[in-house]
Amino acid sequence: MTARAVEKLPVALAAPRALLWREAVRRFRRHRLAMIGATVLLVLVGAVVAGPLAWRLPVNEIDFTQKLKGPTWGHPLGTDDLGQDLLARVLYGGRISLAVGVAAMLIAISIGTAIGAASGYVGGAVDHTLMRITDLFLSLPQLPLLLLIVYLFRDALRKALGPEGGVFVLVVAVIGGLRWMPVARLVRAQFLSLREKEFVEAARSLGAPPLRQVVRHILPNSMGPVIVAGSLDVAAAIIAESTLSFLGLGFPPDIPTWGRLLFDAKDNLDFAPHWAIFPGTAIFLTVLSINYIGDGLRDALDPRRVLSR
Amino acid sequence: MDERQLRELLEDVRTGGLSRRTFVTTMIGLGLTAPLAARMLTAAGVADAQPRGDPFAPTRRGGGGQLKVLWWQAPTLLNPHFANGTKDEDASRIFYEPLAGFDPDGNVVPILAAEVPTVQNGGLAKDLTWVRWRLKKGVTWHDGRPFTADDVVFNWEYVADPDTAAWTSGSYREISRIDKLDSHTVKVSFNAPQPFWSDAFCGNRGMIIPRHVFGPYKGAKSREAPANLKPVGTGPYRFVDFKPGDVVRAELDPAYHVPNRPFFDALEMKGGGDAASAARAALQTGEYDYAWNMQVEDDILRRLEQAGKGRVNIWATGNPEHIQCNSTDPWKEVDGERSSIKTTHALLSDPAVRQALNLLVDRAAVQEQIYGRQGQTTANFLNAPSRFSSRATRWEFSLERANQILDAAGWRRAADGVRVKDGKRLTMVYQTSINAPRQKTQQIVKQAAAKAGIDLELKSVVASVFFSSDPANADTYPHFYADLQMYNTTMTAPDPQYFMNQFTSWEIASKANKWQGRNITRWRNEEYDRAYRAADSELDPVKRAALFVKMNDLVIQNVVVIPVLWRNGVSASSVRLKGMDLSGWDSTFWRLAFWHKTS
Numbered sequence: 040m041t042a043r044a045v046e047k048l049p050v051a052l053a054a055p056r057a058l059l060w061r062e063a064v065r066r067f068r069r070h071r072l073a074m075i076g077a078t079v080l081l082v083l084v085g086a087v088v089a090g091p092l093a094w095r096l097p098v099n100e101i102d103f104t105q106k107l108k109g110p111t112w113g114h115p116l117g118t119d120d121l122g123q124d125l126l127a128r129v130l131y132g133g134r135i136s137l138a139v140g141v142a143a144m145l146i147a148i149s150i151g152t153a154i155g156a157a158s159g160y161v162g163g164a165v166d167h168t169l170m171r172i173t174d175l176f177l178s179l180p181q182l183p184l185l186l187l188i189v190y191l192f193r194d195a196l197r198k199a200l201g202p203e204g205g206v207f208v209l210v211v212a213v214i215g216g217l218r219w220m221p222v223a224r225l226v227r228a229q230f231l232s233l234r235e236k237e238f239v240e241a242a243r244s245l246g247a248p249p250l251r252q253v254v255r256h257i258l259p260n261s262m263g264p265v266i267v268a269g270s271l272d273v274a275a276a277i278i279a280e281s282t283l284s285f286l287g288l289g290f291p292p293d294i295p296t297w298g299r300l301l302f303d304a305k306d307n308l309d310f311a312p313h314w315a316i317f318p319g320t321a322i323f324l325t326v327l328s329i330n331y332i333g334d335g336l337r338d339a340l341d342p343r344r345v346l347s348r
Numbered sequence: 349m350d351e352r353q354l355r356e357l358l359e360d361v362r363t364g365g366l367s368r369r370t371f372v373t374t375m376i377g378l379g380l381t382a383p384l385a386a387r388m389l390t391a392a393g394v395a396d397a398q399p400r401g402d403p404f405a406p407t408r409r410g411g412g413g414q415l416k417v418l419w420w421q422a423p424t425l426l427n428p429h430f431a432n433g434t435k436d437e438d439a440s441r442i443f444y445e446p447l448a449g450f451d452p453d454g455n456v457v458p459i460l461a462a463e464v465p466t467v468q469n470g471g472l473a474k475d476l477t478w479v480r481w482r483l484k485k486g487v488t489w490h491d492g493r494p495f496t497a498d499d500v501v502f503n504w505e506y507v508a509d510p511d512t513a514a515w516t517s518g519s520y521r522e523i524s525r526i527d528k529l530d531s532h533t534v535k536v537s538f539n540a541p542q543p544f545w546s547d548a549f550c551g552n553r554g555m556i557i558p559r560h561v562f563g564p565y566k567g568a569k570s571r572e573a574p575a576n577l578k579p580v581g582t583g584p585y586r587f588v589d590f591k592p593g594d595v596v597r598a599e600l601d602p603a604y605h606v607p608n609r610p611f612f613d614a615l616e617m618k619g620g621g622d623a624a625s626a627a628r629a630a631l632q633t634g635e636y637d638y639a640w641n642m643q644v645e646d647d648i649l650r651r652l653e654q655a656g657k658g659r660v661n662i663w664a665t666g667n668p669e670h671i672q673c674n675s676t677d678p679w680k681e682v683d684g685e686r687s688s689i690k691t692t693h694a695l696l697s698d699p700a701v702r703q704a705l706n707l708l709v710d711r712a713a714v715q716e717q718i719y720g721r722q723g724q725t726t727a728n729f730l731n732a733p734s735r736f737s738s739r740a741t742r743w744e745f746s747l748e749r750a751n752q753i754l755d756a757a758g759w760r761r762a763a764d765g766v767r768v769k770d771g772k773r774l775t776m777v778y779q780t781s782i783n784a785p786r787q788k789t790q791q792i793v794k795q796a797a798a799k800a801g802i803d804l805e806l807k808s809v810v811a812s813v814f815f816s817s818d819p820a821n822a823d824t825y826p827h828f829y830a831d832l833q834m835y836n837t838t839m840t841a842p843d844p845q846y847f848m849n850q851f852t853s854w855e856i857a858s859k860a861n862k863w864q865g866r867n868i869t870r871w872r873n874e875e876y877d878r879a880y881r882a883a884d885s886e887l888d889p890v891k892r893a894a895l896f897v898k899m900n901d902l903v904i905q906n907v908v909v910i911p912v913l914w915r916n917g918v919s920a921s922s923v924r925l926k927g928m929d930l931s932g933w934d935s936t937f938w939r940l941a942f943w944h945k946t947s
Contacts, residue, residue, distance in 0.1 A: 291806045
């Protein structure tokens with residue numbers, strides 16, 4: 040380890056920042072699954088962002104003559120039991136589901152990293168307090184807490200931001216705010232081991248202030264597990280949103296998020312499988328591609344990892 | 349249906365291909381009255397209805413194995429006087445029985461009584477101020493003690509004691525005294541003439557509990573009685589085991605008072621899950637013999653039925669699925685409550701808005717596409733029994749007329765298509781419980797409303813919250829913290845008196861009565877109150893029916909509620925399960941002793 044660190048040191052010193060990034064991009068591009076994941080995710084994001092502009096059928100046009108039709112040219116993903124076009128609904132719902140997933144993940148990671156970093160770096164009483172708080176959050180029964188938060192703040196937020204905006208903020212805050220604990224623990228564990236490492240000691244002895252040690256030296260090296268946890272959180276948030284909608288605490292029932300589409304489709308699974316398959320596939324592809332991207336990012340951002348040829 | 353089809357139907361009844369009951373129900377569905385249908389049958393050479401009987405005549409008790417029934421809401425206690433939901437009433441009915449039950453036509457059928465009291469047999473006062481019940485002899489409680497008049501008297505004392513806090517107390521309020529004439533005869537006297545004298549001691553609210561078990565627990569200690577969870581009754585099955593919120597187990601009572609009944613050796617009532625999976629368990633996999641309350645789209649039920657293991661039972665009730673318009677302002681808080689009667693609704697107080705909404709509910713689409721066999725379109729809130737249903741009302745679905753009415757009332761469309769008047773936007777919150785058919789109905793209404801420039805925001809609340817009586821929860825239906833809400837009001841008795849009190853001014857749900865009042869829309873109307881009071885003491889059944897029709901018409905003409913469907917009772921059962929004779933006026937288990945299975 041010492042030998043390698045010494046050997047790498049001049050390179051790192053000599054290399055401008057841009058080169059490190061180019062190296063990371065190069066490593067990421069060599070990760071084939073990650074590239075496939077990134078492509079799929081880009082297609083999905085592109086579709087939900089631009090799709091509704093190109094596919095002009097309304098999401099809520101009820102037409103009983105078309106109910107429960109399988110895929111046709113008029114309705115490429117078929118229709119649901121009110122005759123509403125599923126392609127339009129999947130595209131529209133994807134915007135919400137993806138936005139909820141990403142936003143909740145960012146919240147969970149930010150809180151988790153901040154608490155984990157503070158806890159792991161400072162140690163002592165701060166560590167103790169923060170970890171007990173983390174335990175406390177982990178032991179909270181999530182569902183009753185969700186109900187409570189929703190009852191307390193729903194009407195106020197709805198008034199301030201409108202029915203959809205208010206629920207969005209609420210759902211994102213609730214899901215993000217209750218999923219940061221595993222991230223905090225992971226980050227803390229990383230910090231505990233990394234802060235004793237030689238390169239951190241070196242930075243410390245060169246006079247780097249604590250914030251710089253954390254941000255420049257320890258954090259980048261501890262991002263691997265965080266990225267993986269974060270990518271899992273996106274998936275969990277999409278699912279959690281559908282749970283909330285199921286309980287009537289999420290978006291209004293006529294807003295077709297992916298979770299809601301699945302929930303509506305479940306009773307018809309045996310004779311109208313297309314209804315569940317398409318939103319289900321969308322969730323599946325999103326989660327899987329984010330996981331692979333997470334994998335690729337971890338490999339690309341970890342300078343100590345040697346890629347196999 | 350034309351004449352030829354009618355004649356074919358009649359022929360079917362005559363040759364036995366179609367039951368007499370089905371025919372009468374069909375005719376009522378077509379708008380004919382039951383007596384008229386009966387006359388048609390007589391004219392066609394079909395014999396009069398026989399006294400209720402069952403072709404299955406067992407020669408001994410038991411031998412039927414286990415009966416497995418599934419209630420997707422689980423019972424939580426087994427005392428009929430505390431049963432505040434159908435699940436608890438039904439579970440209690442396994443063990444307890446009333447003096448009489450109500451058959452599908454609303455007739456009184458004796459169970460623990462020896463006969464139905466009538467004026468002719470001296471059991472009923474001409475002025476309806478008292479009723480004399482003769483009790484069946486030889487009935488024993490499950491612990492072997494005899495059932496006597498003392499038990500009947502005790503039930504009244506138990507329920508009438510305000511400290512007992514019995515859910516059924518409303519049915520016993522009008523009783524002034526009960527005299528025990530002999531060990532098996534009681535005379536029940538009322539404060540005033542009671543047109544609906546069979547309210548107390550009959551049906552769901554009339555189950556009798558034993559004096560020797562509950563005697564020490566009358567009043568404030570009522571909730572501590574161990575028998576609240578371990579019932580001792582007179583029913584066909586006796587108690588084995590109860591896990592609140594999960595399962596009730598019972599076994600055949602070898603001393604049951606009907607000879608050679610019941611058929612099953614044991615009974616298991618399982619609770620939990622949801623309606624769709626319950627439907628699967630009874631119709632598709634055949635895991636259960638009977639599943640309660642199928643709130644599932646009819647298309648799904650039909651597909652499940654094709655498995656051939658189960659069938660869907662449908663019977664008439666008086667329950668309307670309806671949309672309520674809030675008379676008060678749900679968004680302004682006054683004295684710690686919203687929807688306070690000190691406010692009026694900003695938008696719905698305009699009759700034009702209510703009339704427009706009434707025209708925007710496409711009842712035919714809801715019925716055809718969602719509920720199918722499970723309901724029929726209706727313009728009335730009070731639909732059954734048929735003599736109480738109004739013929740003066742009609743419903744219509746017309747975007748055009750709704751738009752005209754709103755235009756005429758001065759509601760102009762803003763740039764986003766939503767109508768505006770005096771700075772008020774026509775946007776409202778429309779809530780209901782979570783249940784797939786209801787969410788679909790919401791969407792159908794929302795779409796039509798949008799075309800008329802009314803923006804509806806949909807809200808759905810999980811059923812266990814929406815229908816709870818928790819005064820602390822703002823999402824329950826009695827709070828009505830929304831502009832519109834939709835659900836199904838159960839008509840618990842074949843007499844509409846209790847049912848129609850939900851529009852009287854003294855029943856308004858409010859913080860003061862912990863939202864226990866039954867008037868949820870908070871509508872007040874003196875004419876209605878007067879008609880209700882008049883019906884309460886009217887002895888002439890024809891005049892009384894006219895008063896109820898008038899009450900219904902007031903509610904409909906003022907668009908206090910928008911009836912969507914007249915719902916039927918719907919359940920699923922094994923094709924082999926027979927003898928249930930399901931009634932819309934009584935518990936599912938009202939004929940439990942006669943349930944049996946064919947091989």
